Amino acid sequence: MTDSKKKRMSMLDSLATAGTPPVAGSMMSSNRALRSARDAVDAHHVWDLDPAEIEDERYSDRLDPKDVHDLRVSIEQNGQTVPILVRRHPTESNRYLLVYGRRRLEAIRASDKVSKVRALIANMDDTAALRAQVSENTGRRDLSYIERALFAQELLDSGFGSQAQIAEVLNVTRSAVSMSISVAKAIGTALAHAIGPAHGVGRPRWEAMAKELADNQIGIDVLCRVALDVHATVAASEHADEETQVDPSVAAFEAVARQVKKNVGPTPGKKPRSKTTALVIDGTPVGASKRSGRALRLDLTDVDDAFAEWLDARAQDVLEELHDRWKRET
Numbered sequence: 001m002t003d004s005k006k007k008r009m010s011m012l013d014s015l016a017t018a019g020t021p022p023v024a025g026s027m028m029s030s031n032r033a034l035r036s037a038r039d040a041v042d043a044h045h046v047w048d049l050d051p052a053e054i055e056d057e058r059y060s061d062r063l064d065p066k067d068v069h070d071l072r073v074s075i076e077q078n079g080q081t082v083p084i085l086v087r088r089h090p091t092e093s094n095r096y097l098l099v100y101g102r103r104r105l106e107a108i109r110a111s112d113k114v115s116k117v118r119a120l121i122a123n124m125d126d127t128a129a130l131r132a133q134v135s136e137n138t139g140r141r142d143l144s145y146i147e148r149a150l151f152a153q154e155l156l157d158s159g160f161g162s163q164a165q166i167a168e169v170l171n172v173t174r175s176a177v178s179m180s181i182s183v184a185k186a187i188g189t190a191l192a193h194a195i196g197p198a199h200g201v202g203r204p205r206w207e208a209m210a211k212e213l214a215d216n217q218i219g220i221d222v223l224c225r226v227a228l229d230v231h232a233t234v235a236a237s238e239h240a241d242e243e244t245q246v247d248p249s250v251a252a253f254e255a256v257a258r259q260v261k262k263n264v265g266p267t268p269g270k271k272p273r274s275k276t277t278a279l280v281i282d283g284t285p286v287g288a289s290k291r292s293g294r295a296l297r298l299d300l301t302d303v304d305d306a307f308a309e310w311l312d313a314r315a316q317d318v319l320e321e322l323h324d325r326w327k328r329e330t
């Protein structure tokens with residue numbers, strides 16, 4: 001194998017390690033996916049393609065994919081140093097589908113100085129293309145938690161596969177995928193997009209917000225307005241110090257979190273006030289009901305054993321009967 005061919009074949013290998021800390025498990029998975037993409041590249045040749053010939057039908061994995069201004073300036077000044085990866089369109093000649101490199105493609109499309117995009121052309125199916133997309137992005141560690149969660153939800157909703165299959169593609173555990181999807185559904189696409197990627201806000205805080213949203217009836221449209229107002233305020237601060245200016249999506253997350261807590265009830269750490277009511281049968285105390293927050297507890301401590309067994313056997317029926325009665329009366 002000639003030195004020039006070896007150099008061309010190593011192009012995709014360099015993508016797997018560029019700017020990535022050496023984490024054994026995820027690095028090996030990313031390398032495998034990107035090496036598979038490399039092996040599928042036609043003749044390992046870098047082509048100059050017309051951006052108009054490339055379609056992007058991939059699953060969305062970013063909340064802010066159009067933030068390409070700085071990249072466009074860099075490409076115009078220094079050239080496109082890293083090629084994008086495309087695959088041939090299954091039905092149309094001289095057409096291509098993007099595998100990864102969306103920001104580079106958008107930057108060149110927006111440029112009036114650069115007319116061609118440098119690309120590697122690969123032969124791969126949908127699953128292989130998705131693996132390469134995921135590995136390229138997760139290898140650079142630039143997807144936030146909520147972006148990954150929404151990506152997993154989109155894969156599931158679109159019929160890509162089961163949670164186990166999605167976990168394999170994303171190189172995470174099935175339980176992590178399950179939790180991410182539950183968070184994404186609780187937050188909702190509209191609110192997540194209104195907040196933005198919020199890099200640095202990790203899983204625990206998104207999970208806490210998801211739980212608090214489930215515990216109260218605050219409207220998502222209200223929270224979306226809170227987030228959008230923060231973005232507008234940050235955008236209006238044109239003269240803010242860039243070194244001290246906070247990420248607008250993080251600021252939006254913080255504002256939404258505060259708004260949600262206002263509607264949850266007692267502040268964290270403060271014990272909610274409980275209410276206890278004595279229960280009486282035929283004038284004789286038999287126990288008490290205790291209400292605390294959203295919980296209701298019944299303690300029957302002095303009832304006849306036969307009645308206790310009868311009630312225990314029919315507890316579900318009695319509960320449903322009481323619930324039906326409540327609905328009729330209210």
